[in-house]
Amino acid sequence: MVEHSLLKYERSGEWLSLSANELAIHAAPAGVQQIEAGSHPHHVRQWLLALGLFPERYLNRLFSVGGIQMDVDTIRLRTFVPADPAKDAVYRMAMQQREELEAVRSSNERAQAEVLFQDDWCLVMDKPAGMPVHPNAPGQRGTLDEAAALAGIGHGDHQPAKHIHRLDDDTAGPVLYARNELAQLHLDEAMREKTIGRQYVALVQGVLRKPVGTIDEPIGKDRHHSARRRVSPSGDHAVTHYEVIASYRRATLVRLWLETGRTHQIRVHLSHLGHPLVGDTLYGGSDAKLRHQALRGEQLTFIHPWSAEEMTVQADEPEWFREVRERYASL
Secondary structure (H helix, E strand, O other), X not given: OOXXXXXXXXXXXXXXXXEHHHHHHHHOOOOOOOOXXXXXXXXXXXXXXXXXXXXXXXXXXXXXXXXEEEEOOEEEEEOOOOOOOOOOHHHHHHHHHHOOHHHHHHHOHHHOOEEEEEOOOEEEEEEOOOOOOOOOOOOOOOOHHHHHHHHHHHOOOOOOOEEOOOOXXXXXXXXXXXXXXXXXXXXXXXXXXXXXXXXXXXXXXXXXXXOEEEEEOOEEEOOOOOOOEEEOOOOEXXXXXXXXXXXXXXXXXXXXXXXXXXXXXXXXXXXXXXXXXXXXXXXXXXOOOOOOOOEEEEEEEEEOOOOOOEEEEEOOOOHHHHHHHHHXXXX
Protein backbone atom coordinates (compact mmCIF):
# COMPACT_ATOMS: atom_id res chain seq x y z
CA MET A 1 0.00 0.00 0.00
CA VAL A 2 1.34 3.44 -0.92
CA GLU A 3 1.69 5.70 2.09
CA HIS A 4 -0.63 8.73 2.03
CA SER A 5 0.56 10.26 5.30
CA LEU A 6 2.50 13.09 3.59
CA LEU A 7 -0.61 14.11 1.63
CA LYS A 8 -3.00 16.56 3.22
CA TYR A 9 -6.63 16.21 2.25
CA GLU A 10 -9.71 18.27 2.82
CA ARG A 11 -13.17 16.85 2.99
CA SER A 12 -16.24 18.66 1.73
CA GLY A 13 -19.27 16.44 2.21
CA GLU A 14 -18.86 13.50 -0.16
CA TRP A 15 -15.67 14.82 -1.77
CA LEU A 16 -12.02 14.20 -0.95
CA SER A 17 -9.94 17.16 -2.15
CA LEU A 18 -6.19 16.92 -2.86
CA SER A 19 -3.65 19.38 -4.24
CA ALA A 20 -2.24 18.25 -7.59
CA ASN A 21 1.02 20.06 -6.76
CA GLU A 22 1.38 18.12 -3.50
CA LEU A 23 0.61 14.87 -5.29
CA ALA A 24 3.36 15.61 -7.80
CA ILE A 25 5.87 16.49 -5.06
CA HIS A 26 5.22 13.53 -2.77
CA ALA A 27 3.93 10.80 -5.04
CA ALA A 28 4.93 11.28 -8.70
CA PRO A 29 7.46 8.66 -9.90
CA ALA A 30 10.31 9.74 -12.14
CA GLY A 31 9.14 10.48 -15.66
CA VAL A 32 5.52 11.30 -14.75
CA GLN A 33 4.87 14.89 -15.76
CA GLN A 34 2.71 17.30 -13.80
CA ILE A 35 -0.90 17.39 -14.89
CA GLU A 36 -2.26 20.60 -16.41
CA ALA A 37 -4.65 22.70 -14.35
CA GLY A 38 -8.32 21.99 -14.98
CA SER A 39 -7.66 18.78 -16.94
CA HIS A 40 -10.51 16.55 -18.12
CA PRO A 41 -11.49 13.76 -15.65
CA HIS A 42 -10.19 11.14 -18.11
CA HIS A 43 -6.71 12.68 -18.02
CA VAL A 44 -6.91 13.08 -14.24
CA ARG A 45 -7.71 9.37 -13.91
CA GLN A 46 -4.78 8.44 -16.16
CA TRP A 47 -2.43 10.67 -14.16
CA LEU A 48 -3.58 9.24 -10.85
CA LEU A 49 -3.12 5.72 -12.23
CA ALA A 50 0.44 6.62 -13.25
CA LEU A 51 1.14 7.84 -9.71
CA GLY A 52 0.10 4.43 -8.35
CA LEU A 53 -1.40 6.07 -5.29
CA PHE A 54 -4.92 4.65 -5.58
CA PRO A 55 -6.22 1.22 -6.68
CA GLU A 56 -7.10 1.05 -10.38
CA ARG A 57 -10.47 -0.52 -9.56
CA TYR A 58 -11.32 2.43 -7.30
CA LEU A 59 -10.36 5.11 -9.85
CA ASN A 60 -12.13 3.37 -12.72
CA ARG A 61 -15.35 3.07 -10.76
CA LEU A 62 -15.19 6.70 -9.67
CA PHE A 63 -14.64 7.80 -13.26
CA SER A 64 -17.63 5.73 -14.45
CA VAL A 65 -19.98 7.60 -12.09
CA GLY A 66 -18.55 11.10 -12.51
CA GLY A 67 -16.63 10.89 -9.26
CA ILE A 68 -13.40 12.51 -10.50
CA GLN A 69 -13.12 16.28 -10.96
CA MET A 70 -10.35 18.87 -11.27
CA ASP A 71 -10.76 22.56 -10.52
CA VAL A 72 -7.55 24.49 -11.29
CA ASP A 73 -5.03 22.75 -8.94
CA THR A 74 -7.53 20.80 -6.84
CA ILE A 75 -8.37 17.18 -7.63
CA ARG A 76 -11.65 16.00 -6.13
CA LEU A 77 -12.66 12.36 -5.67
CA ARG A 78 -16.20 11.40 -4.60
CA THR A 79 -15.04 9.14 -1.76
CA PHE A 80 -17.35 9.72 1.21
CA VAL A 81 -20.64 8.66 -0.33
CA PRO A 82 -23.53 8.38 2.18
CA ALA A 83 -25.30 5.07 2.57
CA ASP A 84 -28.49 4.76 0.53
CA PRO A 85 -31.33 3.67 2.86
CA ALA A 86 -33.29 2.39 -0.14
CA LYS A 87 -30.51 -0.11 -0.96
CA ASP A 88 -28.96 -0.77 2.45
CA ALA A 89 -31.43 -2.59 4.71
CA VAL A 90 -29.17 -2.46 7.77
CA TYR A 91 -28.65 1.27 7.38
CA ARG A 92 -32.39 1.81 6.87
CA MET A 93 -33.11 -0.02 10.14
CA ALA A 94 -30.48 2.11 11.87
CA MET A 95 -32.17 5.27 10.62
CA GLN A 96 -35.51 4.01 11.95
CA GLN A 97 -33.93 3.12 15.27
CA ARG A 98 -32.20 6.47 15.72
CA GLU A 99 -35.25 8.18 17.23
CA GLU A 100 -35.64 5.47 19.86
CA LEU A 101 -31.92 4.88 20.46
CA GLU A 102 -31.83 5.97 24.10
CA ALA A 103 -34.81 3.79 25.01
CA VAL A 104 -33.25 0.82 23.24
CA ARG A 105 -29.91 1.32 25.01
CA SER A 106 -31.55 1.48 28.41
CA SER A 107 -33.65 -1.64 27.89
CA ASN A 108 -31.57 -3.89 25.65
CA GLU A 109 -28.06 -4.98 26.59
CA ARG A 110 -27.44 -6.10 23.02
CA ALA A 111 -27.50 -2.44 21.90
CA GLN A 112 -24.47 -1.60 24.07
CA ALA A 113 -21.79 -1.95 21.39
CA GLU A 114 -19.30 0.86 21.93
CA VAL A 115 -17.09 2.75 19.50
CA LEU A 116 -13.38 2.13 20.16
CA PHE A 117 -12.07 4.20 17.22
CA GLN A 118 -13.64 6.24 14.43
CA ASP A 119 -12.48 8.62 11.70
CA ASP A 120 -13.24 9.33 8.03
CA TRP A 121 -11.77 6.00 6.97
CA CYS A 122 -12.45 3.28 9.48
CA LEU A 123 -14.39 2.34 12.57
CA VAL A 124 -13.71 -0.20 15.33
CA MET A 125 -16.70 -1.41 17.33
CA ASP A 126 -16.53 -3.34 20.61
CA LYS A 127 -18.97 -6.21 20.05
CA PRO A 128 -20.73 -7.61 23.14
CA ALA A 129 -21.22 -11.35 23.53
CA GLY A 130 -24.60 -12.39 22.16
CA MET A 131 -24.74 -9.77 19.38
CA PRO A 132 -24.40 -11.03 15.79
CA VAL A 133 -22.15 -9.02 13.50
CA HIS A 134 -24.62 -9.15 10.61
CA PRO A 135 -28.24 -10.24 10.22
CA ASN A 136 -28.69 -14.01 10.22
CA ALA A 137 -32.15 -13.57 8.71
CA PRO A 138 -33.82 -10.79 6.68
CA GLY A 139 -34.94 -7.93 8.91
CA GLN A 140 -33.05 -9.08 12.01
CA ARG A 141 -32.45 -6.20 14.43
CA GLY A 142 -29.81 -5.62 17.08
CA THR A 143 -26.75 -6.50 14.98
CA LEU A 144 -23.28 -4.96 15.21
CA ASP A 145 -23.65 -3.73 11.62
CA GLU A 146 -26.69 -1.77 12.77
CA ALA A 147 -24.78 -0.40 15.77
CA ALA A 148 -21.96 0.65 13.40
CA ALA A 149 -24.46 2.51 11.21
CA LEU A 150 -25.89 4.19 14.31
CA ALA A 151 -22.38 5.23 15.35
CA GLY A 152 -21.95 7.04 12.04
CA ILE A 153 -25.33 8.74 12.34
CA GLY A 154 -24.56 9.80 15.89
CA HIS A 155 -21.25 11.22 14.65
CA GLY A 156 -23.14 13.34 12.12
CA ASP A 157 -21.87 11.32 9.16
CA HIS A 158 -24.01 8.94 7.13
CA GLN A 159 -21.26 6.96 5.43
CA PRO A 160 -21.82 3.23 5.02
CA ALA A 161 -19.76 0.95 7.24
CA LYS A 162 -18.76 -2.53 6.01
CA HIS A 163 -17.25 -5.07 8.38
CA ILE A 164 -13.83 -6.37 7.38
CA HIS A 165 -13.90 -9.46 9.58
CA ARG A 166 -16.40 -11.15 11.90
CA LEU A 167 -16.68 -12.72 15.33
CA ASP A 168 -18.97 -15.55 16.45
CA ASP A 169 -22.23 -14.29 17.94
CA ASP A 170 -21.15 -15.20 21.49
CA THR A 171 -17.59 -13.89 21.19
CA ALA A 172 -16.96 -10.35 22.45
CA GLY A 173 -14.29 -8.00 21.14
CA PRO A 174 -13.21 -5.43 18.54
CA VAL A 175 -14.49 -5.61 14.95
CA LEU A 176 -13.00 -3.48 12.17
CA TYR A 177 -15.18 -1.59 9.67
CA ALA A 178 -14.34 0.35 6.51
CA ARG A 179 -16.21 3.65 6.15
CA ASN A 180 -15.74 4.15 2.42
CA GLU A 181 -14.84 2.19 -0.69
CA LEU A 182 -11.15 3.18 -0.76
CA ALA A 183 -10.69 2.08 2.85
CA GLN A 184 -12.53 -1.18 2.14
CA LEU A 185 -10.26 -2.03 -0.80
CA HIS A 186 -7.14 -1.53 1.34
CA LEU A 187 -8.47 -3.34 4.41
CA ASP A 188 -9.87 -6.27 2.40
CA GLU A 189 -6.42 -6.66 0.85
CA ALA A 190 -4.85 -6.55 4.31
CA MET A 191 -7.13 -9.40 5.40
CA ARG A 192 -6.12 -11.45 2.36
CA GLU A 193 -2.44 -10.78 3.10
CA LYS A 194 -2.97 -11.62 6.79
CA THR A 195 -1.58 -8.30 8.03
CA ILE A 196 -4.52 -7.54 10.34
CA GLY A 197 -3.61 -8.86 13.78
CA ARG A 198 -6.36 -10.33 15.98
CA GLN A 199 -5.50 -11.15 19.56
CA TYR A 200 -7.85 -13.10 21.83
CA VAL A 201 -8.05 -14.27 25.43
CA ALA A 202 -9.84 -17.49 26.39
CA LEU A 203 -10.42 -19.57 29.49
CA VAL A 204 -10.05 -23.25 28.68
CA GLN A 205 -10.81 -26.33 30.74
CA GLY A 206 -7.91 -28.17 32.34
CA VAL A 207 -4.25 -27.20 32.60
CA LEU A 208 -2.23 -26.83 29.40
CA ARG A 209 1.13 -28.56 29.67
CA LYS A 210 3.05 -26.26 27.27
CA PRO A 211 3.34 -22.55 28.14
CA VAL A 212 3.38 -21.63 24.42
CA GLY A 213 2.31 -23.53 21.35
CA THR A 214 1.04 -23.55 17.79
CA ILE A 215 -1.92 -25.59 16.57
CA ASP A 216 -1.57 -26.27 12.85
CA GLU A 217 -4.54 -28.47 11.98
CA PRO A 218 -6.95 -28.17 9.02
CA ILE A 219 -10.59 -27.43 9.83
CA GLY A 220 -13.63 -28.62 7.90
CA LYS A 221 -17.36 -29.07 8.39
CA ASP A 222 -18.69 -31.82 10.63
CA ARG A 223 -20.99 -33.88 8.40
CA HIS A 224 -22.80 -35.20 11.48
CA HIS A 225 -23.61 -31.74 12.90
CA SER A 226 -24.30 -28.78 10.60
CA ALA A 227 -23.38 -26.15 13.23
CA ARG A 228 -20.05 -27.72 14.14
CA ARG A 229 -16.59 -27.71 12.59
CA ARG A 230 -13.91 -30.31 13.20
CA VAL A 231 -10.24 -30.99 12.57
CA SER A 232 -10.18 -32.90 9.29
CA PRO A 233 -7.38 -33.85 6.84
CA SER A 234 -9.60 -32.59 4.00
CA GLY A 235 -10.37 -29.29 5.74
CA ASP A 236 -8.97 -25.80 5.18
CA HIS A 237 -5.53 -24.79 6.44
CA ALA A 238 -5.81 -23.30 9.94
CA VAL A 239 -3.12 -22.08 12.35
CA THR A 240 -3.60 -20.79 15.91
CA HIS A 241 -0.80 -19.60 18.21
CA TYR A 242 -1.22 -19.44 21.99
CA GLU A 243 0.57 -18.62 25.22
CA VAL A 244 -0.48 -19.34 28.80
CA ILE A 245 -1.28 -16.25 30.88
CA ALA A 246 -2.27 -18.04 34.09
CA SER A 247 -2.89 -21.62 35.23
CA TYR A 248 -5.61 -22.46 37.74
CA ARG A 249 -6.55 -25.75 39.33
CA ARG A 250 -9.29 -26.55 36.81
CA ALA A 251 -8.70 -24.10 33.97
CA THR A 252 -6.06 -22.15 32.03
CA LEU A 253 -6.18 -18.53 30.87
CA VAL A 254 -4.58 -18.25 27.43
CA ARG A 255 -3.82 -15.53 24.90
CA LEU A 256 -4.23 -16.49 21.24
CA TRP A 257 -3.35 -15.17 17.81
CA LEU A 258 -4.94 -16.27 14.55
CA GLU A 259 -2.83 -16.82 11.46
CA THR A 260 -5.95 -17.86 9.55
CA GLY A 261 -9.63 -17.11 10.11
CA ARG A 262 -11.69 -20.29 9.89
CA THR A 263 -15.16 -20.57 11.38
CA HIS A 264 -14.94 -21.46 15.12
CA GLN A 265 -11.16 -21.82 14.70
CA ILE A 266 -10.11 -21.19 18.30
CA ARG A 267 -12.95 -23.30 19.67
CA VAL A 268 -12.17 -26.23 17.37
CA HIS A 269 -8.41 -26.13 17.89
CA LEU A 270 -8.55 -25.95 21.68
CA SER A 271 -11.15 -28.71 21.81
CA HIS A 272 -8.88 -30.79 19.57
CA LEU A 273 -6.11 -30.37 22.17
CA GLY A 274 -8.47 -31.75 24.79
CA HIS A 275 -9.03 -28.34 26.39
CA PRO A 276 -12.39 -26.98 25.18
CA LEU A 277 -13.32 -23.45 26.14
CA VAL A 278 -15.17 -23.03 29.42
CA GLY A 279 -18.89 -22.83 28.67
CA ASP A 280 -18.55 -24.04 25.06
CA THR A 281 -21.07 -26.87 25.06
CA LEU A 282 -20.90 -27.22 21.26
CA TYR A 283 -17.29 -28.40 21.50
CA GLY A 284 -17.28 -30.31 24.78
CA GLY A 285 -16.93 -27.49 27.29
CA SER A 286 -19.21 -26.88 30.26
CA ASP A 287 -19.87 -24.41 33.06
CA ALA A 288 -22.66 -24.21 35.62
CA LYS A 289 -23.16 -20.47 35.15
CA LEU A 290 -21.74 -19.39 31.78
CA ARG A 291 -24.03 -20.12 28.81
CA HIS A 292 -21.52 -19.47 26.02
CA GLN A 293 -17.80 -19.87 25.38
CA ALA A 294 -15.32 -17.93 27.54
CA LEU A 295 -13.66 -16.16 24.63
CA ARG A 296 -13.09 -12.48 23.92
CA GLY A 297 -11.19 -10.41 21.40
CA GLU A 298 -8.57 -8.39 23.26
CA GLN A 299 -6.68 -6.40 20.64
CA LEU A 300 -6.83 -5.49 16.95
CA THR A 301 -3.87 -4.19 14.93
CA PHE A 302 -4.03 -2.90 11.36
CA ILE A 303 -2.42 -0.42 8.99
CA HIS A 304 -4.57 2.68 8.61
CA PRO A 305 -5.93 2.80 5.03
CA TRP A 306 -4.97 6.48 4.53
CA SER A 307 -2.06 7.37 6.83
CA ALA A 308 -0.38 3.93 6.73
CA GLU A 309 0.10 4.30 10.49
CA GLU A 310 0.05 1.07 12.49
CA MET A 311 -3.08 1.17 14.62
CA THR A 312 -3.54 -0.82 17.85
CA VAL A 313 -7.02 -0.87 19.37
CA GLN A 314 -7.70 -2.52 22.74
CA ALA A 315 -11.05 -3.71 24.10
CA ASP A 316 -11.70 -3.73 27.85
CA GLU A 317 -12.38 -7.03 29.58
CA PRO A 318 -16.16 -7.58 29.75
CA GLU A 319 -17.66 -7.93 33.20
CA TRP A 320 -18.92 -11.46 32.49
CA PHE A 321 -15.43 -12.59 31.48
CA ARG A 322 -13.87 -11.05 34.59
CA GLU A 323 -16.40 -12.84 36.78
CA VAL A 324 -15.79 -16.29 35.29
CA ARG A 325 -12.00 -15.76 35.32
CA GLU A 326 -12.00 -14.76 39.00
CA ARG A 327 -14.32 -17.65 39.88
CA TYR A 328 -11.90 -20.23 38.40
CA ALA A 329 -8.89 -18.44 39.90
CA SER A 330 -10.41 -18.86 43.36
CA LEU A 331 -11.14 -22.59 43.09
